[in-house]
Amino acid sequence: MKTTILGHTVEYEDNARPGIIYLTQRLGPQEAKVFFDQAYSKGVAYFEDQMGYDYKLEHSGAEYKLIKI
Numbered sequence: 873m874k875t876t877i878l879g880h881t882v883e884y885e886d887n888a889r890p891g892i893i894y895l896t897q898r899l900g901p902q903e904a905k906v907f908f909d910q911a912y913s914k915g916v917a918y919f920e921d922q923m924g925y926d927y928k929l930e931h932s933g934a935e936y937k938l939i940k941i
Contacts, residue, residue, distance in 0.1 A: 880908055884938040891938050894921040911936060
């Protein structure tokens with residue numbers, strides 16, 4: 873699946889949907905932007921949602937990919 877967050881295209885599997893909700897509804901735009909900035913500059917950003925699940929936000933080309941780990 874794909875969605876757009878803060879103007880970025882994000883690809884994700886269904887099991888990563890809680891991470892999408894975390895980025896779009898639980899965090900403010902400036903807080904979520906930190907993860908996109910890090911993924912852009914380092915290639916990857918790791919974070920944990922409010923339920924304790926871990927995610928990896930990868931940047932490649934023009935898109936991002938969110939993976940539940």
